[in-house]
Amino acid sequence: MPDATAAAGAAAAGQRAAPGGQRPARRGRLPSVAEADIRRVARKLLTEAGPEAMTLRAIARELGVTAPALYRHYASHEELTDALRTEICLDLAERLAAEAAEVPGEDGLLQLFAICRGFRRWALAHANEFTLVFASPHRARTDGPRPYEEPFGRVFLAAAGRLLTGYDPALPAAESVPAGVRDDLIRYRGELLAMLAGTGEHFPADKLGLGLTYLMITLWARLYGHVTLEVFGNYPLPVRDPDALFDAVLADLARDFGIGDGFAG
Template sequence: MADQAGTPRARYREHNRAEIKRIALEQLAERGPSALSLSAIAKRMGFSGPALYRYFASRDELLTELITAAYGDLAGRITETADAVLWCAPRERLRILADAFRQWAVAEPHRYQLLAGTPVPGYSAPPHTVAAAREVLGPFLAVFHRLQQDGPSPRYEGPDRQFQQWIGADRAARDWVRHRTTTAGGGGSGNSGGEGGDGEPDPARQAAALRATVTAWTRMHGLVSLELQGSFHGMSFDPALLYAAEIDALADQA
C-alpha cells in the first residue's frame, strides 16, 4: 500500500527523492547529462544501488522528472512574464519574453542544456515532455499571432503552407495553436487576440504565427547555446545585444 501523504515514512521518501534530484543536478552541472549515474548518486547518499531504485525505477525515470521540472520552471517564468506585460505593445512583449527565456537559461545553464543540449544516449523523452515544451513557446505563439493582426492576411506559400498542413494533420498541435490564437486579449495564459475579438482566427495567420514561433525558438536556442558554450568569448561584442537585435529582426519578419 502506498505511503499516506504526511506520514513520517512519506516525508522520508520525499526527502530522499529530493536529495537524489539535487545530487543529479550537481552531476549535470559538473559533467553534463550523459554522466548522470544512479550508482554514483547511491554511493554519495550511502545507499546500495538497489536501494536507490525504490525511489526511481531507472535513470530514464529520473531524467524525465528533471526534464519535466525544468520545463515547468521555464514555462512558469515565461507565463508569469507574459501576464506581467499583457498591455505592452506586441513587439515589446516579444522582446521581454525573449529576454526572460535567455535570463532563465543563463541562470540555469545545466538545466537548459538538459532541455535543449546534446541528447542523452539511449534516452527517449516521453510524449508529455512535448506538451511541456509547448507551454514554454505558447506565449510566443500568442504574441506572433498578435503581430500578424497588423498586416494583410498572409498567403499560403512556402513554409507557411507546410505549417498549415502540420496544424491540419496533428491534432495536439492544432489544439495548442487554437488555444493560443482564439481568445481575445493577448495574455500569457493563452490569449492572443482573435480576428475581431473572440472570432475565429484566420488559418493563414495561424500558420504564419506558428512558423514565426518555431523560427524564434531555433534562433533563441542557437544564440543562447553558443553563449553558454563560451563560443563568444574573445569577441568584442555583447551577446545580449546580438540576441536583442535578432529578436527585433524576427518581429520585422513577422
C-alpha cells in the first residue's frame, strides 16, 4: 500500500509539473488570443469569402482556439463586426484624406470629387468590405451617427466645408424641403456640426441650413446608390465606359450645388 500511495503521489506531482518545471494551464482555462489577431483573421475571412464567412467559429478555428476564447474581447459577433467596421472606416478615411491632399491648391470642389472617386475605386476593389460597412443589414439607428461612420463622414464633411468656404453655392430654400423630413434634418444638422467640430476645419455653420442639409443627404444617396449599383453589377444596361458615367454623375452633382461652371472634370 505505501508503494501504491507513493506512486499515486508521484503521478499527481507529474500532472502538476510540466516539462522544464513549468506548471501547465489549469483545466478549463481558455487560451489567450490577442484582440488585434481576432480582427486580422476576421478581416482576412471577410476579404477572401465575404461577410457570411466571418463567423466566430471560423475565426476561432483559424486562430487555433475555441469560440468562447473570443468572448474575452467581444461580447457578441455584432460587437466584433462593429469593431471591424470601425477599423475599415479608419483605413478608408486615411486613404480618402490622402486622395484629397493630392489635389493642388485648396479647391474644395475638386477635393470633394477626388474623395468621391477614391470612394468608388475603393468600393470596386474591396467589394466584401464595402458590403459589410455600407450594404449589409444594421441594427436600427439611435440618436447620432454610428461610431464607425464618423471617421469616414468627417473626411467628406471637411471637404464640403472647404467647398462652402471657397464657393457660393445655390442652396435650396428651407421651404422647399419636404415637411415630413424637416424634424429629422434639423436633428441631423446638429449631428453634422458636432462631427465637423472634430475635423479641425473651419466650417461656415451659418451656411448649414435646412436646405443644405437636405441637399447633402440627397447627394450622398445618389453617390452611394451609383456606387452600389456598380459594385454589385446592377447597372440597368451594359456600360462600356463606367468612368465616364461616374464623371457625368459628379458633374450633375456640381450643377445641383449651383457651381457647375467651376467643375473642370
